[in-house]
Amino acid sequence: MRRLMSAAVMAAFALPGVPAMADELRETALGLFATVPARVEQVRGxxxxxxxxxxxxxxxxxxRLSRSHVISCNTCHNLGTGGADNVPTSIGHGWQKGPRNSPTVYNAAFNVAQFWDGRAADxxxxxKGPVQAGVEMNSTPERVVATLKSIPDYVAEFAGAFPGMADPVTFDNMALAIEAFETTLITPGARFDRFLGGDDAALDATERRGLQVFIDSGCAACHNGPNVGGQDYFPFGVVERPGAEVLPQGDKGRFAVTNTADDEYVFRAAPLRNVALTAPYFHSGQAWELEQAVAIMSTAQLGTEMTDEDVRAVTAFLHTLTGTPPVVTYPILPASTATTPRPE
Ligand code: HEM
Ligand code: HEM
Known part of the structure; x- marks a missing residue:
């Protein structure tokens, strides 16, 4: 009864800018975002x-894809912790600290291109990048192929996964298999998706207001599509460039990819699905609180100082983007043999 009354009171005294009808908000949202599908059936057709x-x-x-035999993809994209490593910038080979924060692998399949600067098409x-990167896994294609070929179970599995190929154990096929697995790392069923699907009760009044502010204030101009981001590139600091701690001067983003002056400090609008699980934020990993990241976005990208109440509402909305990860069974890996290259 009390819940019913408070809902009625809230509807009667709705804040300005808050649509009385969830339907209206849903319709606007459906024009900007899309639900995460239950599965991905195809890659490049x-x-x-x-x-x-x-x-x-x-x-x-x-x-063993790493030179040390210590680091796997899951080290920096831990599927148990939001598909990321939750440290400012990743730790790789020889305890080296890399230059950027690890983005989540969950729903990466829906990004227009990969990496903060979009330098990988898919x-x-x-x-193929992290396996070879000196500060990540520090291996080589030759070493990876030698490792996989030295393990009979892997040779058999590659033959099964790439039928009809004379020599299926290749670096390219390693990448194709990892990609296939990553298409299963999607998180449908977020409360936001249930709202988009017609369930008014999936979001409470504050979360709906947060969604409205997210749309009205301009966040959704850059963060849209199924991943609520990950679709296009924008300068970080369109209106006001954040300080060097958040936006280190040495990392010019897409400029390194295109070599075009206009692309200095341009990054892919971060995908915001499961963002509540992947602190710290930004490519520098320098904002530990989601509210802080929202406030920085507001001043840097929109040139507005959001009220604390709006920051809280938008943050509450962002929490509704947490979906249901797939159940992933930790694999038992085939043993090394006498010819497997030793860790270095
Ligand atoms: C970026 C997957 C190994 C750290 C990414 C992205 C994917 C991914 C899909 C792009 C996500 C996006 O753009 O939203 C993988 C796979 C790996 C692997 C399949 C194993 C083969 C690692 C390791 C580390 C790491 C071992 C840490 C040592 C990072 C970082 C980025 C990234 C820092 C962002 C780099 C940048 O934007 O320049 N990874 N990763 N990854 N990963 Fe990994
Ligand atoms: C990053 C939210 C507006 C472009 C982020 C992140 C959050 C966020 C939480 C960090 C995600 C992470 O590290 O995983 C918001 C909110 C906005 C807003 C709440 C409205 C107040 C915008 C606008 C643009 C934009 C208008 C484009 C002009 C970007 C870019 C990044 C990003 C390029 C990546 C920054 C980096 O390189 O670290 N946003 N955003 N955002 N956003 Fe926004």
Whole structure:
């Protein structure tokens, strides 16, 4: 009864700018965002096969893809902690600190391109990067192929996942299998998606107001689509450039990809699905609180000082973007043999 009354009172004294009807807000939101689908069926027009997904799952957790035999994809994209590592910038080979924060692998399949600067066109291209990066896994394609070929179970699994190929154990096929697994790392069923699907009660009044502010104030101009971001590139600091701690001067973002002056300090609008799980924020990983990240965005990207109440409401809305991750079983990996390259 009390809940019914408070809902009625809230509806009667709705704050200005808050639509009385959830339907109206839903309609606007459906024009800007999309629900996370239950599954991804195809990549570049080809079906995602169960054999590739299974091989990719093993490779995602495979520390022998790294020179040290200590670091796997899951080290920096821990599927138990939001698909990220929750430190400012990732720690890789030899305890080296990398230059950027690790973005989540959950729903990465829906991004227009991969990395903060979009330098990899897709997940296949992306997967080859960390294996070779000196500050990440510090291996080489030759070493990876030698490692996988030295383990008979892997040779058999590659043959099953890439039928008809004379020599299926290749660096490219490693990337394709990891990509196939990553297409299963999607998180449908967020409360926001239930709201988009017609369930008014999925968001409370504050969260709905947060969504309204997110749209009306201009956040959704850059953060839109199924991933609430990850679709396009914008200068970080369109209106007011954040301080060097948040936006280190040495990292010019997309400029390194395109070599065009206009792309200095341009980054991909971060995808915001599951953002409540992936602190700290920004490519520098320098904002630990989501409210702080929202306030920085407001001044840097919109040139407005949001009220504390709006910051709280938008943050409450962002929490509704947390979806249901798939159940991933930790794989038992095949043992090394006498010819497997030793850790270095
Ligand atoms: C970026 C997957 C290994 C740290 C990414 C992205 C994906 C991904 C999909 C892009 C996400 C996005 O743009 O939103 C993988 C896979 C790996 C792997 C499949 C194994 C083959 C690692 C390791 C580390 C790491 C071992 C840490 C040592 C990072 C960082 C970025 C990133 C810092 C952002 C880099 C940038 O934007 O320049 N990874 N990752 N990753 N990953 Fe990984
Ligand atoms: C990053 C929220 C407006 C472009 C982020 C992040 C959050 C966020 C939470 C960090 C995500 C993470 O680190 O995982 C918001 C909110 C906005 C807003 C609440 C409205 C107040 C905008 C606008 C633009 C934009 C209008 C484009 C002009 C970006 C870019 C990044 C980002 C490029 C990546 C920054 C980086 O390189 O670290 N946003 N955003 N955002 N946003 Fe926004």
């Amino acid at each position: 080809a079906p995602v096969t169960a054999e590739r997904v299974e091989l990719g799952r093993k490779l995602f957790f495979e520390p 997940l296949r291209e992306q997967a």
